Amino acid sequence: MQRIRPASIVFAAALVAGLASFSHAATLTWDGGASTDQWGDANNWDPNGVPVGGAGGDTALIDTPVTIDLNGPQSARLLTFGAANVNLINTGAGGLTLGANDITSTPVGTGVLTRNSTSASTTISTSLTITDVGTSGGATLFAINGSGAFTVNAAVDFSTQGVGSGSLDTTLIYNINNATVEFNNVISGAKTYPRRLNMYTGNGGSVKFSAANTFAAPGGFYVNPSNGTFYLANNNALGASGNVLRLGQADSITNASATTTNVLITDTADAIANDIGARQHGIWVIGSDIHGTATFSGNIQVGANNNGDGVSNLPVRLTAVNADTTTIFSGDIANSGAGDLRWSPIEKIGLGKVIL
Secondary structure, three states: OOOOOOHHHHHHHHHHHHHHHOOOOOEEEEOOOOOOOEOOOHHHEEOOOOOOOOOOOOEEEEOOOEEEEOOOOEEEOEEEEOOOOEEEEOOOOOOEEEOOOOOOEOOOOOOOEEEOOOOOOEEEOOOEEEOOOOOOOEEEEEEEOOOOOEEEOOOEEOOOOOHHHOOOOEEEEEEOOOOEEEEOOOEEOEOOOOOOEEEEEEOOOEEEEOOOOOOEOOOOEEEEEEOOEEEEOOOOOOOOOOOOEEEOOOOHHHOOOOOOEEEEEEOOOOEEOOOEEEEOOOEEEEEEOOOOEEEEOOOEEEEOOOOOOOOOOOOEEEEEOOOOOEEEEOOOEEEOOOOOOOOOOEEEEOOOEEEO
């Protein structure tokens, strides 16, 4: 005989199912309640439960000095580090997946991964995949606030995110404080033309790329320092061979001025083939500090070097830092255009030799 369920029971069942589908939209804070170092132990989080990634997923907040072992693949929608020394490791297979297709923008100073203002250090030694993030409102992947060192020793892959469909740029790294930021393994992924892939570093801070990166930025890789340094520690640090590095593109977020000095320098790299455009904000320094010879074989485009306050004709300084450094610029050095795109004076600085 067929059984008929009352409507109230059907409604209650649907309500429970609906609540279950949104049960992980929360911030889970590491409290170490399981007395282990395992990310996957539910009692290590408050409220108890392992962070879940994807749309409607969790923010994992780590705000205490700790070493955490993922011990296999884990995920979260967002990851935030507070004011404490944190070390993420992974003794198992797989890595950490962040992001979700319901992230289309991030407020300034925050990202899919955020390190809040602190002098503490952060070290990540597990591979990271950032997936599904759109940019219809602009999104940042790594927002690094504070002065503490931030080091990523494992591969970073953003190739599966939906950045190609967005109408605004993607910011790969946001570091406008004086943090020392190092990416010591391969960065892969793509930002679809014509939108840009951006990076900000400033106020005495630095970013170093140390691996043979494969990321593609056909719309341009725009590096926007403000009294910051971008170090290249691998000949392929700038990613795909077709990537054009655009230095100092105007953006109010850098607070650039006529006194701003922005530095691109090779640190162990000795052969950079990508084209470089040095434009607009501040004074640019381009060159090498290796003990030996470094060659920039791509073309360098200068001009329109304007700080946004009507100050133009700011210099581009080519440098060989040490007495035994020789920096060779074998490509063309050309003005960026006509009209209000003014020529930037070229100056030589440093103790070594600069050859054009």
